[in-house]
Amino acid sequence: MIxxxxxxxxxxxxVEGEGALYVHIKDGQVxxxxxxxxxxxxxxxxxxxxxxxxxxxxxxxxxxxICPIAYQMSAVHALEDAFGVKVDGQLRALRRLVYCGExxxxxxxxxxxxxxxxxxxxxxxxxxxxxxxxVVQRGLRLKKTGNEIMSLIGGREVHPINVRVxxxxxxxxxxxxVEIRERIKRARDEALENLxxxxxxxxxxxEQDYEFVALxxxxxxPFNEGRLVSNKGLDISAxxxxxxxxxxxxxxxxALHCVLKGRGAYLVGPAARYSxxxxxxxxxxxxxxxxxxxxxxxxNPFQSIIVRSVEVLYAFDEALRIINNYExxxxxxxxxxxxxxxxxxxxxxxxxxxxxxxxxxxxxLIIDARIIPPTSQNQKxxxxxxxxxxxxxxxxxETELTWRCEQAVRNYxxxxxxxxxxLRLDIERD
Amino acid sequence: xxxxxxxxxxxWKFASCDGCQLSLLxxxxxxxxxxxxxxxxxxxxxxxxxxxxxxxxxxVEGSITTPHDAERIREVRRxxxxxxxxxxxxxxxxxxxxxxxxDVQDFIQIVYATPAYISTLEKSTPIADxxxxxxxxxxxxxxxxxxxxxxxxxLGGRKPNTPAHSVCVExxxxxxxxxxxxxxxxxxGPVTHAGCGAxxxxxxxxxxxxxxPKETPNLYSLGRGMVAxxxxxxxxxxxIHSFNAYPHPFRGxxxxxxxxxxxxHDRDND
Numbered sequence: 001m002i003x004x005x006x007x008x009x010x011x012x013x014x015v016e017g018e019g020a021l022y023v024h025i026k027d028g029q030v031x032x033x034x035x036x037x038x039x040x041x042x043x044x045x046x047x048x049x050x051x052x053x054x055x056x057x058x059x060x061x062x063x064x065x066i067c068p069i070a071y072q073m074s075a076v077h078a079l080e081d082a083f084g085v086k087v088d089g090q091l092r093a094l095r096r097l098v099y100c101g102e103x104x105x106x107x108x109x110x111x112x113x114x115x116x117x118x119x120x121x122x123x124x125x126x127x128x129x130x131x132x133x134x135v136v137q138r139g140l141r142l143k144k145t146g147n148e149i150m151s152l153i154g155g156r157e158v159h160p161i162n163v164r165v166x167x168x169x170x171x172x173x174x175x176x177x178v179e180i181r182e183r184i185k186r187a188r189d190e191a192l193e194n195l196x197x198x199x200x201x202x203x204x205x206x207e208q209d210y211e212f213v214a215l216x217x218x219x220x221x222p223f224n225e226g227r228l229v230s231n232k233g234l235d236i237s238a239x240x241x242x243x244x245x246x247x248x249x250x251x252x253x254x255a256l257h258c259v260l261k262g263r264g265a266y267l268v269g270p271a272a273r274y275s276x277x278x279x280x281x282x283x284x285x286x287x288x289x290x291x292x293x294x295x296x297x298x299x300n301p302f303q304s305i306i307v308r309s310v311e312v313l314y315a316f317d318e319a320l321r322i323i324n325n326y327e328x329x330x331x332x333x334x335x336x337x338x339x340x341x342x343x344x345x346x347x348x349x350x351x352x353x354x355x356x357x358x359x360x361x362x363x364x365l366i367i368d369a370r371i372i373p374p375t376s377q378n379q380k381x382x383x384x385x386x387x388x389x390x391x392x393x394x395x396x397x398e399t400e401l402t403w404r405c406e407q408a409v410r411n412y413x414x415x416x417x418x419x420x421x422x423l424r425l426d427i428e429r430d
Numbered sequence: 431x432x433x434x435x436x437x438x439x440x441x442w443k444f445a446s447c448d449g450c451q452l453s454l455l456x457x458x459x460x461x462x463x464x465x466x467x468x469x470x471x472x473x474x475x476x477x478x479x480x481x482x483x484x485x486x487x488x489x490v491e492g493s494i495t496t497p498h499d500a501e502r503i504r505e506v507r508r509x510x511x512x513x514x515x516x517x518x519x520x521x522x523x524x525x526x527x528x529x530x531x532x533d534v535q536d537f538i539q540i541v542y543a544t545p546a547y548i549s550t551l552e553k554s555t556p557i558a559d560x561x562x563x564x565x566x567x568x569x570x571x572x573x574x575x576x577x578x579x580x581x582x583x584x585l586g587g588r589k590p591n592t593p594a595h596s597v598c599v600e601x602x603x604x605x606x607x608x609x610x611x612x613x614x615x616x617x618x619g620p621v622t623h624a625g626c627g628a629x630x631x632x633x634x635x636x637x638x639x640x641x642x643p644k645e646t647p648n649l650y651s652l653g654r655g656m657v658a659x660x661x662x663x664x665x666x667x668x669x670i671h672s673f674n675a676y677p678h679p680f681r682g683x684x685x686x687x688x689x690x691x692x693x694x695h696d697r698d699n700d
Contacts, residue, residue, distance in 0.1 A: 013478035016448045040445040040495045041550060046537035047528040051668060058638060059672070062525050065449015065571060105456075113455060113476060124477030126465045137462075144458035155629045157456060158449040158571040159640070162633045169635040332634070406478065415448075 003027055007390075007402050012409060014114040014124070016066050017416025023390055023405055033386045035379060035409065039416045048369040053079050053165055053338055053360055060356070060371065061159045064415055066109070069102040069150065070349030072163040073224055074356040074371075079165045081238075082343025082360050083336055090329040091167040092224075097322045098153040098160070099223045099347075100315040104146025104187075105157065106350035107270070107308040107315075110413045111198065112139030115305050118407040119201040135197055138190050142312060145187040148180060149319060167333030177323045184323070188316040192288055195309040199292035204404075206389060207299040210381065211263060212272035215348050221280040221314060222273065224347045229276060230266065231297075238344040241355050245372075257380035258372060265380040268352025269412065270307040271298045282321075285314040301385055301411040308413075338364025349374055351413050375414045382412050437486035437585065440472035442506050444492025444499050445526055445554060449571040450517035451475055451491045457574050464578075467585055483509030487584050493519040493526060493554045500551070500560060507561035514580055515557045518570035518674050522642050525570070527554040527676035556676070565590060568623050570640040570673045576625055593624050596644045597637050600628035609636055616656040618669060621647030642674030649679055653688050663688055 007023040018039045024032035044063055051059060056075045061068035073095060080087060087095070112135070113125040122128040129136035147157040152172060154160025162168050213234060217226035229235045236244055246261050260266050275297040278286065289310045298307050340362040346353050352374030359368040389408050393401055441451050455461065455476060471481035488510035494500050507513055515521050523530065529537050530553045538550065557563055567580055567590075576592050583590040593599070597619035601608065609615040609631045617636030619628065623644040630637045643649075649670065656666055663685035670683045 011474055013474045013480075014476065016452075016475065018443060040499065041538075041541065042445055042495075042524075042526040043529055043534075043537040043541050046540040047525070047532075049540070052665060055668065055672070059525065062447050062449075062570065062673070065447040065452045068449070109452075109455060123479035124470075126462070126470060126477070127479075129462060129465075140458040140461065143456075147456060147458070155633050156571075156626075158452060161630050161635065161638075164635075168633075169630075170633040403478075 005398070007398070007405055009402060009406055012406060012416075014117075014410055015414050015416060016064070017414075019414070019416045021405060021409060023386060025390065025394065028391075028394060030387050030390045033383045033390075035383055035386075037416055045369045045371060048366050051366050053336075053358075053364040053366065056358070056366065056369075057163050057165065058159075058161070063371070063373070065158050066106055066415060067102060067349045067351065068159050069098055069154065069163070070347060070354050071371075072160070073099060073347040074345050074349075074354045075358075076163060076165045077224055077345035077347060078238075078343040078356040078358050079360070080336075080343065081345055082341040082358060083165075083339060084341075085166060085334055085336060087167055087334050090327060091171070091332075091334070093322045093326070094153060094168065094171060095163075096223050097319055098150060098163070100319040100322070101146045101149030101153065103315045103350050104312050105143050105150060106146075106413075107312050108139055108143035108146060110350075111194070111305055111308050111312070112136055112143070114413070115407075115410050116198070116201065118403070118410060119203075119305070135194075138194055142187055142190060142194060145183055146312075146315070148183065152176060152180060164333055166336045167329075167331070169332060171328055171332045174326060174328060177326060181320065181323050184316050184319050188313065188320065191309070191313040191316050195288055195292050195306070195313055198306050198309045199294070201305065203300060203302045204393075205300075206302060206392065208301065208385065208388065210272070210299060211260065211266040212275045213260070213266045213268050213377075214273040214276045214353060215346060216276055217280070219280075221277050221282075221318070222348050224345075228346055228353065230260075231276060232263070234260065238346040238355065241344065241346065241357070241372075245377075258377045259380060265384055266377070267381045268374045268377050269304070270311055270350075270352075271301065271304045272352065273348060274298055274307045274310065281310070281314050282317045284317050285310055288313055301408065304411050304413075338362070351375060351415055352377065373415065375412070375416065378412050378414070382409055382414065385411070436467065436469040438471040438481065438484075439468040440483070440485040440488045440506075440510065441475070442472075442488060442490045442492075443475070444490065444503065444520070444557070445495040446492035446517065446519040446524065448475065448491070450520075450569075451489070453516075453572050453574040453577050454489070457578060460578055464581060468581070484511060485509055486511050487581070488513045490515045490520050490557050491517055493524045493556060494560055495526060495551055495554045496549055497551060498549070503557060503560050512564045512584060513557075513561065514565045514567060514584070515563050516567045516577065516580075517572050518568065518640065518642060519554075520557045521566040521568055521677075522674045523554045523556050523676040525673050525675075528671065529554055530676055531671070554676070567592065568641045569625050570642075573625050573627065594645055595624050596620055596647075597622045597624055597626065597628050597631075597641070600624050600626070601631050604628050604632060606631045609634065610655070610659070614659050616659050616661045616666070616669075618652070620652050621649055638669060638672065639680075640673045642677055643680050647679065649683055650688060653683075653685070657688060
């Protein structure tokens with residue numbers, strides 16, 4: 001007798017954007033896994049053509065309301081690469097600072113509002129807040145402080161207006177940091193408490209031998225610069241991205257997956273960044289990670305919630321370091337002379353490496369744009385996790401197994417809004 | 431003693447970046463208070479628990495771009511006592527409405543390998559083109575204080591207080607010196623709907639129109655001023671055709687008419 005079960009989640013909740021999940025089980029074996037993306041396409045690469053280079057950071061921000069700074073940062077670095085411009089000193093530091101704000105805001109949202117409820121069996125954070133009010137309120141305070149950093153540097157938290165190719169429109173005066181510095185200090189203490197709390201959540205035993213891919217910089221935990229490296233031998237510049245990565249059509253899926261040529265699925269995001277760059281975290285963050293029971297490499301995707309909490313702590317620590325060393329630069333931006341060229345950049349979005357490539361003409365108009373967001377890169381790995389996880393948990397009742405699968409998808413904080421504009425959707429036709 | 435039933439809130443997403451519904455989660459100080467006044471009945475970004483309709487208040491983010499979504503919005507309307515659209519995608523078609531000026535097939539071929547599989551409409555359109563909308567909240571993204579005002583107004587059974595004047599008024603309220611007059615920086619503030627709080631001029635840049643056209647803007651008069659400041663007409667055309675390209679009169683803006691005989695006071699309603 002064939003015993004067939006289907007786990008079906010038509011609208012995945014607590015993810016950004018619209019996706020669905022199908023797992024087909026036949027005779028106790030996983031027969032099919034599909035992470036479906038049905039977010040409507042928005043055609044960013046198409047309408048970027050013919051736009052002026054200066055418009056690109058404002059336009060690409062609109063790909064994602066949760067990580068607009070990541071889109072702005074990858075865009076400005078790719079265009080500066082094209083024009084042969086290097087932005088350094090305090091302007092470079094301010095870019096790290098605004099990125100710290102986005103990591104905090106995005107990670108705190110995911111940790112408390114989207115992910116933690118799964119571990120404790122709540123449908124959402126609002127229900128969780130009834131039993132754990134102090135935990136949720138602390139999470140909201142962390143998120144708010146991240147948003148305040150983004151607003152101070154960027155003008156507002158969603159689609160910030162102050163980032164430009166070459167630097168910023170306006171840089172803050174030193175005294176604008178006086179109040180926020182105190183709030184960040186308090187938030188750093190609360191980030192430590194949050195990390196301790198998160199480490200007490202129940203984690204399923206589930207480890208995978210991932211190929212981690214993240215930026216690595218000789219001196220610092222990566223945001224905007226570094227080489228793209230992996231724990232299995234990859235070590236390239238952003239310029240070599242296309243030579244090393246390929247989009248692969250997988251027959252069981254409705255979307256193209258980005259894979260490492262000749263090696264297959266890989267993982268980007270907090271766990272990859274952490275596992276490759278543990279030695280570059282601040283001493284405070286390293287010590288707190290160890291205390292939280294995390295080893296220097298994290299192979300359990302459910303523990304990504306701990307890694308995000310470590311990165312929140314690090315981001316506050318780094319923000320304080322930047323603010324303490326801040327001296328306003330003389331000019332808010334480096335002068336840009338457009339020329340015909342192609343530029344490439346990877347930066348570390350909260351969800352992982354975000355690749356941008358632009359071909360520009362001599363007037364500075366975009367001829368061609370290519371954007372590969374982290375969620376697209378993780379799709380195959382998310383599905384691989386489910387192929388491994390479902391057999392392990394197959395005796396769970398239907399509703400619990402479904403919930404566990406959803407949780408496994410949410411381990412990646414997938415941003416489907418980001419992924420869609422590039423994913424090549426196809427419709428299953430029987 | 432029985433308490434009055436809490437109104438049921440639903441949040442819906444169509445083609446968008448998620449940023450406007452995120453604004454609700456970004457109300458860190460007010461979120462739990464809002465949850466105390468309303469039953470969050472359907473909000474997938476926040477909860478896997480869903481409660482069946484009808485809903486007292488539906489917040490709708492995103493534009494209509496697929497045949498499926500054109501059907502879905504009708505169902506949302508049917509289930510909603512009040513329907514409020516939030517953000518430039520829902521109120522104006524969003525940045526993805528740039529396809530409306532081109533052949534969408536060209537766009538599909540640029541982005542997708544197997545164009546035949548893409549199910550999309552020729553145009554990205556605002557929700558109000560499909561169903562009756564009770565209130566439109568502008569912005570790319572919306573201002574979260576304005577969102578709270580809209581929700582509070584709904585709870586109080588009154589009209590939301592969201593001023594319809596231009597960004598210029600907000601600069602004056604904020605005490606920002608006019609970037610166009612003082613620094614010669616081209617600025618869309620005079621033709622742009624208020625609501626953001628005039629952020630860009632406070633950061634030494636011109637407004638780029640993310641709240642869309644205010645009522646009866648004089649685009650050509652401003653356009654001639656911006657060109658006089660040295661802005662290239664193509665650049666001006668792109669500035670107007672970006673985040674709110676589809677609503678009138680931004681839709682019909684034509685830089686070739688800048689040098690025409692139009693009176694400086696003409697009102698453009700093409």
